Amino acid sequence: MTGLKTWFEGRSLRERRLLLVMAGLAVLTLLWALIIRPVGDGLSSARERHADAVTRLGETRAQVATLRDIQRTRATPLTGTLADAVRAEADQAGFALASLDQDGASRVRVGIQSARPAALVAWLARLERLGILVDSVAMTDKGDKTVGVALTLKARAA
Numbered sequence: 001m002t003g004l005k006t007w008f009e010g011r012s013l014r015e016r017r018l019l020l021v022m023a024g025l026a027v028l029t030l031l032w033a034l035i036i037r038p039v040g041d042g043l044s045s046a047r048e049r050h051a052d053a054v055t056r057l058g059e060t061r062a063q064v065a066t067l068r069d070i071q072r073t074r075a076t077p078l079t080g081t082l083a084d085a086v087r088a089e090a091d092q093a094g095f096a097l098a099s100l101d102q103d104g105a106s107r108v109r110v111g112i113q114s115a116r117p118a119a120l121v122a123w124l125a126r127l128e129r130l131g132i133l134v135d136s137v138a139m140t141d142k143g144d145k146t147v148g149v150a151l152t153l154k155a156r157a158a
Helices: 002-009 013-072 082-093 117-129
Strands: 097-102 107-115 132-141 147-155
Touching: 082 097, 082 107, 082 117, 082 132, 082 147, 107 117, 117 132, 117 147
Parallel strands: none
Antiparallel strands: 097 107, 107 147, 132 147
């Protein structure tokens, strides 16, 4: 350390001032590069994460509200058997059922020889609103703008 002090004192006044200014600027540069910039980047990153979290929270709250609305308007439980409800809805929609077989307590298999696709899809949507879900469906084109349908329907769990 004494060697550095001797070297520094051997410089002229102007050189010493320039060396002190250089050392001060070096300290400021290191302070900026090692402390200020990383902290600023960290704060910026934290702001972005916070904004993303607020957005996700809003979306989640909206989805929860939608689910609560769906639960409030949930379909009423079926009054009779599933087969009776399906038969009544098919008659109301104008479909002649070729077969209707009970497959357990909450499942039925339905066969329809001929149906227009648009009317069939509307009927299935109505069944879903009533709490009767489509478990599987197989449609066969009849060639005359109608389809033959084999369905497995099940009651929505309460």
